[in-house]
Amino acid sequence: MEANPLLEILMKLRFTAGLSEEDQDKLAAIARQRKFRAGETLFTEGSDHKDLYVICSGRVEICMTIPARGCLPVLTLEAGDLVGWSTILQQGEMTATVAAIDETEVIAINAEALRALCDADHDIGYQIMQRIARALSQRLVACRLQVLDMYGEQPGQTFQSEKGAVE
Structure with a gap:
């Protein structure tokens, strides 16, 4: 029997590592490999998109449109994300x-097929949704840190609280 190259990749990625070989085989059946050149757009804000991506190699930048400022970078992701x-x-x-x-x-994993797989097999559905929740939690922490960095105190700056001045 010939080895499925997608299965071999899925076994190594942080997002799918630890899933059973049977579950990874199910994912491989609804997935395909895609390559993007540096500078190429994976998808755009406001578009209807059909795939969930797990990065194998390279890096991508997430940008959001801010009125009067344009599309600004908010996060960089890499292999396994x-x-x-x-x-x-x-x-x-x-x-x-x-x-x-x-x-x-x-x-690239077809989202509709993945939802159907998760609905049909609640064990893999739980594993996938747990991993998505973990990824979202990490993004939330990254955003919080970014906000703290943007609005954080400057050295020597004093803030006034109900209890008095705070260095």
């Missing part, structure tokens, strides 16, 4: 634009 999670949750339009920084290879 998940991109396009909102499509699995059927949220409609994509919430950001994602472009490859370097040549990037991804595993």
